[in-house]
Amino acid sequence: MFLGFFAWYAGLARGGVAQVGQLQLTQPVLTLLWSAVLLGETVTPASLGAALVVLVCVVVLQGERRRPRRRGGPRSARP
Template identity: 50%
Template sequence: MGGWQVICWALVLSTPLLIGPVWYLAAQHQGAISMRTWWAFGYVALFSQFLGFFAWYAGLAMGGIARVSQIQLLQIFFTIAFSALFFGEQVQPITWVFAVGVILTVVLGRKTAVRPATPLSTPPASPQPR
């Protein structure tokens, strides 16, 4: 089963389990969250998260999981940099030290040759026809 199918089935199977708690909590906090906020949440969930999975898994399939997946390690540092740039967040120097360490690890990992997996044991030879 492909990655996108796993995600879709996980959502389908988890939805019945979540309907009750969501309904209960929504009734408890009615009006605490505006309709505009719910629409924004739905938009982010559908487009950024759900549909973004399709592009991500396609990229993994095209470039190879071992190489492409390391790019995701850089995502948090882009988030930190953009939050500092656009929203004025204060970023501690130790954060940047670790960011450089992770970036160097990703660069090293991308330059490392990836070997194909070798089977743990060889299958028995088939008998020769007589």
């Protein structure tokens, strides 16, 4: 785990905290996947549904960050 922190912080430095930090939200999904593959855990429909909700939230948040923001508002526009 100690060595994993070096890789994590190196990735944060290269990709930016706001962008790479969102990937941490996929941790429950990856934990579910690896527990099924490595430990033979049973994956229930409820856990798959929760994993899907987490992934959808991550995708939506990433899309919001990539969308350009408009500066000003209706008051700042002059004819």
